[in-house]
Amino acid sequence: MHSQNEIERAGWRSVVAVALTAVVITFNHVFTLGSGALVLGAALLAVPPALWIWFRRTGNRWALAAYGIINAWIVVGFGVIKGLWGITLPIFAGTFLSSVSTAYPKPVFGAFGFEISGVAMFLGSLFILYYGLQLVPDRGRRVALSGVAAIGVMAILIAFAALDRDVWRPPTQGVVKIGVIVPTTGPYAMLGNSFVKAVQMARDDLRDKKYRYELVIRDSGPDPEKARQVIRRVVDDDQVDAIVGGISLIGQETKPYATAARIPHLCVCTVSWIGDGAYNFTNIPSPEAEGELWAREAQRRGIKRVALLTQDYPSINNHVTALKVEVARLGLTVADEQRFDGSVRDFRSRITRAAASRPDVYYVEALEPGLDLLGQQLGDARIHNVSAVVAPSLSDKPALFEGAWYTDSNLKDIGFKRRFEEKYPDTRFATHMMPYAYDSVNMIVRAFETGQNPAVYLRNLRRYDGTAGLLTKAPTSGNFASRPAVWTIASGKPALLNQ
Amino acid sequence: MTRNTFVWLVVIAALAVVLGGASLIVANNPARAGAGAPIGFIH
Numbered sequence: 001m002h003s004q005n006e007i008e009r010a011g012w013r014s015v016v017a018v019a020l021t022a023v024v025i026t027f028n029h030v031f032t033l034g035s036g037a038l039v040l041g042a043a044l045l046a047v048p049p050a051l052w053i054w055f056r057r058t059g060n061r062w063a064l065a066a067y068g069i070i071n072a073w074i075v076v077g078f079g080v081i082k083g084l085w086g087i088t089l090p091i092f093a094g095t096f097l098s099s100v101s102t103a104y105p106k107p108v109f110g111a112f113g114f115e116i117s118g119v120a121m122f123l124g125s126l127f128i129l130y131y132g133l134q135l136v137p138d139r140g141r142r143v144a145l146s147g148v149a150a151i152g153v154m155a156i157l158i159a160f161a162a163l164d165r166d167v168w169r170p171p172t173q174g175v176v177k178i179g180v181i182v183p184t185t186g187p188y189a190m191l192g193n194s195f196v197k198a199v200q201m202a203r204d205d206l207r208d209k210k211y212r213y214e215l216v217i218r219d220s221g222p223d224p225e226k227a228r229q230v231i232r233r234v235v236d237d238d239q240v241d242a243i244v245g246g247i248s249l250i251g252q253e254t255k256p257y258a259t260a261a262r263i264p265h266l267c268v269c270t271v272s273w274i275g276d277g278a279y280n281f282t283n284i285p286s287p288e289a290e291g292e293l294w295a296r297e298a299q300r301r302g303i304k305r306v307a308l309l310t311q312d313y314p315s316i317n318n319h320v321t322a323l324k325v326e327v328a329r330l331g332l333t334v335a336d337e338q339r340f341d342g343s344v345r346d347f348r349s350r351i352t353r354a355a356a357s358r359p360d361v362y363y364v365e366a367l368e369p370g371l372d373l374l375g376q377q378l379g380d381a382r383i384h385n386v387s388a389v390v391a392p393s394l395s396d397k398p399a400l401f402e403g404a405w406y407t408d409s410n411l412k413d414i415g416f417k418r419r420f421e422e423k424y425p426d427t428r429f430a431t432h433m434m435p436y437a438y439d440s441v442n443m444i445v446r447a448f449e450t451g452q453n454p455a456v457y458l459r460n461l462r463r464y465d466g467t468a469g470l471l472t473k474a475p476t477s478g479n480f481a482s483r484p485a486v487w488t489i490a491s492g493k494p495a496l497l498n499q
Numbered sequence: 500m501t502r503n504t505f506v507w508l509v510v511i512a513a514l515a516v517v518l519g520g521a522s523l524i525v526a527n528n529p530a531r532a533g534a535g536a537p538i539g540f541i542h
Contacts, residue, residue, distance in 0.1 A: 108528075112525055119518060
């Protein structure tokens with residue numbers, strides 16, 4: 001039996017442990033609840049000491065019971081469920097298990113402060129549990145409760161190792177549902193619609209498969225906020241088995257939903273962090289690969305001086321950054337660099353300035369309508385030594401860029417483009433994304449046909465020979481890398497050079 | 500050093516190891532939830 005003094009001492013230590021853990025819980029919940037976490041924190045800081053003081057002054061057993069219940073709530077709810085299961089085990093056990101087997105996903109972490117305060121929340125709950133048990137007067141019961149807690153933690157560890165593993169489950173009734181989430185309206189409509197057609201063509205081309213493959217095609221729209229609702233419905237209501245998506249803006253929204261549902265998401269996106277190598281993978285040439293090929297082709301053509309005329313826009317800036325690195329590496333000179341706003345319509349003074357720098361080639365990149373206006377005004381100035389990364393293939397009037405050369409996605413199987421244009425004569429073939437959309441569907445199909453969990457299959461996949469040529473992926477990476485190709489505009493249409 | 504002090508030192512060291520280890524793992528994870536990603540990219 002404890003003496004009254006011992007209970008008194010343990011009681012106040014318990015109150016201190018609860019208060020310190022309450023501070024950590026509040027900090028942790030600021031990341032999810034915002035200022036609402038302060039209300040939670042205030043309650044956790046005020047109520048337990050009040051109950052303990054009430055008990056010490058009056059000996060009221062209800063006060064002690066309420067104090068015990070709040071302790072149990074903090075230990076189980078915040079310490080074990082959120083702190084241990086949700087944060088500490090993924091950090092330690094999840095990282096370890098994923099390093100020894102690809103059947104386990106690499107854990108994806110949130111903000112640093114959120115994760116570390118989550119671990120601290122679990123550690124704090126251990127102190128609360130320890131001092132809480134000191135309040136149990138009977139030693140035998142105290143030892144028994146400690147044993148139950150230890151066995152509980154061991155059971156949680158074993159359960160985590162079992163449940164964290166991705167296992168193969170045959171598709172329900174032999175039907176594999178593939179969600180197709182891209183914006184088919186708004187500024188991305190051209191890319192999105194041809195993306196959908198490429199995916200449909202991939203499904204139509206399937207022959208003699210073990211399972212039936214259904215596409216669940218949804219327009220995410222261009223607004224990420226609204227896209228979330230569409231993505232949630234595809235994942236939760238349509239219960240898709242995998243997702244193929246495009247456009248980084250939407251891919252970044254799809255990523256957490258795919259992770260939560262533990263289904264693979266193949267995104268034809270250039271933003272590499274979307275591909276975490278756990279459930280999310282990107283499949284498109286990187287800006288670095290485009291820049292490297294562009295600089296090599298420029299060198300091959302004897303180009304020494306480059307003038308850059310580009311719109312200030314994230315993906316274009318990424319191309320320019322990568323290109324400048326490669327241009328410098330090969331000893332070429334950026335003779336003039338001008339970055340303009342998307343609202344610019346008159347480029348004549350900029351063209352004059354660029355011309356004064358006597359470049360061998362004008363590198364241009366912009367979104368519509370600026371792209372075609374720039375092309376028109378370059379033509380008016382009798383400038384035809386024009387080049388780019390991707391841009392001419394996205395132009396509404398590619399004839400304005402007649403003779404221009406540029407890098408874009410490779411098409412190992414050029415017949416793919418021909419078949420696409422025959423099948424969908426009213427849909428423009430957006431070279432930059434289509435072969436990757438087609439290959440992405442086939443990767444998922446191959447995973448199911450070989451009876452493997454599709455996410456694990458993609459984690460293990462190192463090489464894939466598809467319509468876009470050879471795709472490769474480094475171990476643990478979430479980015480399928482591919483080599484772009486050099487294209488030109490001939491007779492008003494994109495054509496692969498050296499084909 | 501009393502037994503009590505020794506126990507507290509062990510406890511503090513264990514806490515430091517756990518929190519320090521977690522910090523290293525989280526900070527070095529390449530798949531962090533994409534903070535700082537640019538908005539408005541096209542593809």
